[in-house]
Amino acid sequence: MQSLYLLIPLGVLVVFGAIGALVWAVVSGQYDDLDEQARRLPDDEP
């Protein structure tokens, strides 16, 4: 049970990380158009 003292705060930090990543992804417009990429040609150029 001692490990919970570490794991619970760690879990909270992970959740905040996930929230931050999600907000960044959405606000930077990555979810604006979900169909577009599927219909594009592969971008082969380096």
Add this chain to the structure above:
Amino acid sequence: MSDARNWAVYDRPDLRAAVASCAHGVCEVLIALDGMHCAGCAARAERLLAGAAQQVRVNLVARTVGFGFRPEQIRLSTLLQRLDQAGLQPRVLARQDGAQSAVTRRRLALARIGVATICAAQVMMLAWPSYFGVRPQPEIERLLRWAQWLIATPGVLWAGWPFFAGAAAALRVRMLNMDVPVALALAGTYAASVLHLLQGAGDLYFDTATMLVWFLSIGRHLEGRTRAYAIKHLRLLAGRRTLTAQRVRGGTLETVPLEALTVGDEVVVAPGDTLPADGALLGEAAELDESLLTGEAGPVLQRPSASLLAGSVNVGRAPLRLRVDHAGGDTRLAQITRLLDRAQTQKPRLQQFTDRIAGHFIAGVLAFAALGFALALRRGAGSAAAFDIALAVLVASCPCALSLAVPAALAAATSRLAASGLLVADATALQRLTGIDTVLFDKTGTLTRPHMRIARAGTFAALTLDACLEIAAALERGSRHPIAAAFAEITSARQATALDYTAGAGISGEIDGRRYWLGAVEPATGGLQLPVAAAVVAGQSTVVLSDAQDPLAWFALDNEPRPEARQVLGELSRRGLAIEILSGDAAGPVATLARRLGVGGYRARQTPQQKLERLQVQQRDGHRVLAVGDGVNDAPLLAAADVSAALPQGAALTQARADLLLLGDTLEALPQAIDVARRTRRRIRENLVWAAAYNLLVLPLALAGELAPWLAAAGMSLSSLLVVANALRVGDAGTPDPRHRRTPAPVIDMAGTR
């Protein structure tokens, strides 16, 4: 034509302000790329702009590209020229005020749903010991409680912010809306939880609060994206506005932005270009495509000094001159655009209705919560227990499932239909569609293809028919005239030079040193007797090809029936709908078409007025009528019908009035729309009955104090989930015919950006 276009005009600060929204030295523009037909073109457009522009967003479906650029580093004209030279046919779209903030709003809404989802799930994870009555060690329990608070705080305060803002806005004008009990429940649960947390004892409702935010924001988002999607399409259709004009000043032409035009100016409109302002035609007669404004599909011949409308296209071969009578915001096009804008800001009727009943409903909810609190106190319960009961009532009677019942089903139905190429512009149309028992079809452009084809042709002996067709095709090559479309598919190695064009009469040109005419019957033939076969189809367009002396050939043009029309009409009648064709055409062609399509009822030579009267007679007889059409002739019919559907090449105005838009240029989606509408109605009824029954069932329990707040929230969530799952069945029930998937599926994405 495009090389002559003066892109540099877009570098002028005044015009740049009309097309770009600038902030911090970066200007954002939206460019339509009419020439972007393939995925490869999209990649090319991106490469052309790479380096010079930032945040390039290519949209293949809408054929647009948006990007930001720094005016002091690169000129917009340079970028436009690059796109133009690559054959992408750039067209600068006017700036849409607030478009950028709308995008930001949508993104924020989606981010809030995501945050609410994460928070709700994680808070429940941390709260599970209390669900099962497990009592961990006191230190661990305290840790779990504080962790819940940490995670629930962004979930309630940030993700749920719109509810607080909405409630505050409503209360400021002394109104009650759905947001008020929600905000009250959120504030109550959160505040009580924080209090209990600080006291170190008592229940926490962080899970309840986060779940409330989660479910309610999803419901709200589902509602909004359907409308955003429809409006975006309407805008694109009506967005063909020109931004510059060629003004005559001191004998020379100068390119000026629209804003610079004033009444009395003289402007020149090149062939294929759009009229920049309303005004009087100077000089010779001209042919115009006014379909954007009037829906009249064919070209309209305008005599000198006739008044022309901004937004019409010069389809003749000669430039026309125009004296400006109304410019800028006074033009009819601008007025129409404003109407569209207003439609965009209006709430859908369903929402208005919900808001209206919400006032009473919510007053009831608040009263019940207060009643529960008072009853509990009188029973001798402590104020903490009384608060629990009030919360349970507030949560139990929360109209979550009720508020999701209709929008979730409508969203599922509209995105299902959008995938088969049918756009629902007015969500209430789906409800009205279920009662339809009669369908009125327009003929030309609706049951037939909009473009003309050569129905019959014959020669007057001097040349072979193939040679005549090649000559005609060479003469019409490059023309935007509707008649030219009939000849567009004929390949011809011949080159026509010295083209001369007379509005309304036809076209002439030299091929291999000889002069030919192609035009309507009278001027070209000068009293020529047409052969019998040509006379049969007279009443439709017949054109004659002649050389300097003699007529060479005649071509009778008509519109061929859509290939899917027969099957679609069959499917509609199998669904118990009566079908009738109303056409402005002569009896002969209409009867032929009706026979070919297997339709008994038809009326020919109908004026728009007669069509409308026919509709009204049917409605008086108690029929519910769906009208399908395009073109201005149908606009009154479409407006008066119980439900209206329009095909995309019809005028933007007609479509703005239509409830359903058939985007795939095919009627195939119509029978499906009826099915989906009927299914949707069933789902909505089930949902409403379930949600109402649930609320009625738990409310007394909550009032009696038999329902813990967490149980009320769990039940509410389960009820909402059931409603959503039931609504989603609209989308997948009945596997669609694979043919219906032929059109690229414009599936609505979660961000609702299209």
